[in-house]
Amino acid sequence: MSEVIMNNLISPVVLFFILGILAAIFKSDLKFPNGLSEALSIYLLIAIGIKGGIELSHYSMESVRGPILATFFLGGVIPFITLFILKFIKMDFKNSIGLAATYGSVSIVTYGAAISFLGKNNISYEGFVNALVVLMESPAILVSLFLLKLAEKNKESAQVPSQVIGIIPTSLRLIDKEVIRESIFGKSILLLVGSLLIGWVLGDRAVPMVKPLFMDLYNSVLILFLLNMGLVAGQRLPEVKKHGVKLLLFGLLSPILFGTIGVFVGTYEGMSLGGATLMGVLAGSASYIAAPAALKTSVPEASPSIYLGLSLGVTFPFNLIVGIPLYFEIAKFIQ
Numbered sequence: 001m002s003e004v005i006m007n008n009l010i011s012p013v014v015l016f017f018i019l020g021i022l023a024a025i026f027k028s029d030l031k032f033p034n035g036l037s038e039a040l041s042i043y044l045l046i047a048i049g050i051k052g053g054i055e056l057s058h059y060s061m062e063s064v065r066g067p068i069l070a071t072f073f074l075g076g077v078i079p080f081i082t083l084f085i086l087k088f089i090k091m092d093f094k095n096s097i098g099l100a101a102t103y104g105s106v107s108i109v110t111y112g113a114a115i116s117f118l119g120k121n122n123i124s125y126e127g128f129v130n131a132l133v134v135l136m137e138s139p140a141i142l143v144s145l146f147l148l149k150l151a152e153k154n155k156e157s158a159q160v161p162s163q164v165i166g167i168i169p170t171s172l173r174l175i176d177k178e179v180i181r182e183s184i185f186g187k188s189i190l191l192l193v194g195s196l197l198i199g200w201v202l203g204d205r206a207v208p209m210v211k212p213l214f215m216d217l218y219n220s221v222l223i224l225f226l227l228n229m230g231l232v233a234g235q236r237l238p239e240v241k242k243h244g245v246k247l248l249l250f251g252l253l254s255p256i257l258f259g260t261i262g263v264f265v266g267t268y269e270g271m272s273l274g275g276a277t278l279m280g281v282l283a284g285s286a287s288y289i290a291a292p293a294a295l296k297t298s299v300p301e302a303s304p305s306i307y308l309g310l311s312l313g314v315t316f317p318f319n320l321i322v323g324i325p326l327y328f329e330i331a332k333f334i335q
Contacts, residue, residue: 011120013113014320016223020230021317025237032228040225044108045191047214047221048130053199054206055127064128066269067279071132074265074283075139078104078258079147085254089246097148098295098302102311103254104140105287106133108192109229110316112222114281114324118274123328125274131200134192136282141291148299229316236305236313243306251314259284259319259327267334276335280327285319286311 023030032040056064079100086096111133118125199206207215240248262283266276288311295302 011116012223013116013219013226017226017230017233017317017320020227020232021234021237022230024231024234031231037228040221040228042187042191043214043221044112044225045187046195047218048108048112048133049192049195050199050206050210050214052128052130052132052134053196053201054203054210056131056196056200057203059128064131067126067128067132067266067271067275068135070265070269070279071136071282072139074258074262074279075104075136076143078261078283079140079144081258082254083147085250089250091247093151094148094299094301095303095306097144097299098307099250099310100147101141101144101295101299102288102291102307103258103286103315104144105138105291106136106282107285107287107311107316107319108133109222109225110285110319110324111278111281112218113226113320114278114327116219116222117324117328118277121328123274123277125272125278129271129275129278131196132279133282134196137192137287140287145299226320229312233312233317236309240305240309240313243309247306247310248314251310252318255284255286255315255319255323256326259323260330263327263331263334267331273328273331273335276331277324277328280331281319281324284323284327286315288312288316 020030022028082100082103083096086099091099115125199210240251259280263276263280265283266279269279271279288308291307291311295304295307
């Protein structure tokens with residue numbers, strides 16, 4: 001196990017991430033232009049989406065139905081487990097919802113690093129898993145916001161009698177159109193789903209055009225992105241410390257719990273060692289792109305310093321250094 005972690009630790013993507021953290025801690029003047037940071041995010045979203053679509057075109061829907069349902073299951077159940085755990089930490093409800101959405105969703109970059117880890121160790125995996133990344137982005141966000149609206153409506157109904165607008169009671173108008181729009185048509189989901197559909201429709205016909213940029217250069221661009229993420233994570237670390245040891249432990253231990261559940265679910269669905277590992281990565285990672293974007297407009301009372309600081313400052317580096325090889329070892333043990 002220690003050898004696997006060490007091999008992962010000395011990979012270029014992890015070392016450049018650590019370099020970014022050190023630059024932030026020692027207050028270096030290193031920084032990425034906003035435009036470049038945005039461009040790198042867009043690149044990774046398109047690359048993962050289109051590769052997933054191309055791979056998905058090689059499979060019948062019958063063969064991927066089980067893993068797809070498993071993905072929706074993970075995206076739906078993790079928010080409930082998160083809220084249950086945070087109830088014992090005595091976290092307020094709005095911030096608990098923020099963490100439920102964040103930890104139920106996925107980290108695209110952690111997934112990308114896991115692919116690099118498997119490639120370095122010559123471990124194969126089902127190509128359709130790239131498509132599962134896209135499918136797991138939205139369920140947790142929608143479930144978490146649904147629970148928030150449900151709680152708010154129940155609180156209102158205890159004070160004011162239910163009113164009817166047209167034929168729909170206000171108590172049933174749980175998620176407004178803006179929430180749905182943010183969750184489905186936000187930048188991250190739009191690029192991932194759009195790229196996935198394009199890759200799925202075109203299949204191998206798209207490879208000659210997309211391979212030079214979105215496949216051959218993927219790992220090199222990932223290094224640049226992780227250097228920038230290291231800078232951001234290093235800046236967020238002090239914010240996490242302000243919220244106490246219990247929250248810090250949640251950021252370190254919950255990925256192990258969720259990742260283990262993901263590995264078991266992947267193994268139950270008959271996925272390979274690499275595929276089950278990636279299911280663990282999907283379940284154990286936390287979003288810092290799609291979920292925060294939705295939370296910013298839908299739950300403004302939730303503090304970004306908590307959900308973004310914890311996901312980016314604690315869980316992301318933990319997964320990058322320890323989590324990915326740990327999920328691999330758990331999958332290997334189970335299989």
